[in-house]
Amino acid sequence: MEIFLQTTAALNDETRIRLLTFLDIHGPLCVCDLQESFGMIQSRLSRHLKILKEAGFLRVERQGTWAYYSIRTPLDRFRSEALAEIFTLGIALPPLIKQTGECKV
Amino acid sequence: MEIFLQTTAALNDETRIRLLTFLDIHGPLCVCDLQESFGMIQSRLSRHLKILKEAGFLRVERQGTWAYYSIRTPLDRFRSEALAEIFTLGIALPPLIKQTGECKV
DNA sequence: TCATAATATCAATATATCTTGATATATTAT
DNA sequence: ATAATATATCAAGATATATTGATATTATGA
Numbered sequence A, B: 001m002e003i004f005l006q007t008t009a010a011l012n013d014e015t016r017i018r019l020l021t022f023l024d025i026h027g028p029l030c031v032c033d034l035q036e037s038f039g040m041i042q043s044r045l046s047r048h049l050k051i052l053k054e055a056g057f058l059r060v061e062r063q064g065t066w067a068y069y070s071i072r073t074p075l076d077r078f079r080s081e082a083l084a085e086i087f088t089l090g091i092a093l094p095p096l097i098k099q100t101g102e103c104k105v
Numbered sequence C: 001t002c003a004t005a006a007t008a009t010c011a012a013t014a015t016a017t018c019t020t021g022a023t024a025t026a027t028t029a030t
Numbered sequence D: 001a002t003a004a005t006a007t008a009t010c011a012a013g014a015t016a017t018a019t020t021g022a023t024a025t026t027a028t029g030a
Helices: A002-011 A013-024 A033-039 A042-054 A079-085 B003-012 B014-026 B033-040 B042-055 B079-085
Strands: A058-063 A066-071 B060-062 B067-069
Touching: A002 A013, A002 A042, A002 A079, A002 B003, A013 A033, A013 A042, A013 A079, A013 B003, A033 A042, A042 A058, A042 B042, A042 B079, A058 B067, A079 B079, B003 B014, B003 B042, B003 B079, B014 B033, B014 B067, B014 B079, B033 B042, B033 B067, B042 B060, B042 B079
Parallel strands: none
Antiparallel strands: A058 A066, B060 B067
């Protein structure tokens, strides 16, 4: 029950839905890329990414000080069906702003 | 987006998860049956049933003063996958206490 | 080691959701 | 119409979650 509610809680937030679709489209991105693209402050992003990771949607690859987030594969049936459902919604996303080596955000 | 969040919000509550599984197992039940079985006060049940109905999980058949709630069929892929996921959790449920005609709850 | 940059966590406030008790609505029987 | 029953809704307090700004942690390079 607990793990299921963790999953549904993760899905029950507009910011996290947008992050999931964005990461699914644009592949592994570091926090500062997302920060620039979404115009959000870092602590807010970090919190939402942690929730999505702990709910089993994301994986993190650390490269030095950077943390690259991407959709975890393979996803189980429920999570991948949720992701598929999200894609039918036609959510408007910001353009990707990718940092070139040095971030300084 | 709004409809999706309505669905995830409905799934993001332990009481509603238990109601969903219970209704899936025991078919159409009126509020007073659920009230007796779960030992919950009526207003609480009514509220949760409304949320599940508006999120597309339940349908209601009115028969006189009784309102019979059951799982809506057919469910779309996301909702039925959610229901399937719930069943893998092995949630403990109360025994069904069915009213015999007159309710008086 | 020290400075800098990227990310994570904490504390406080704001917002949303759940529960309860009271009240309202609707249907049936007298 | 009145009374009784089943269900729905409302208002208030309790609990949980989101956002923000500040601080802590971690890794890199001088």
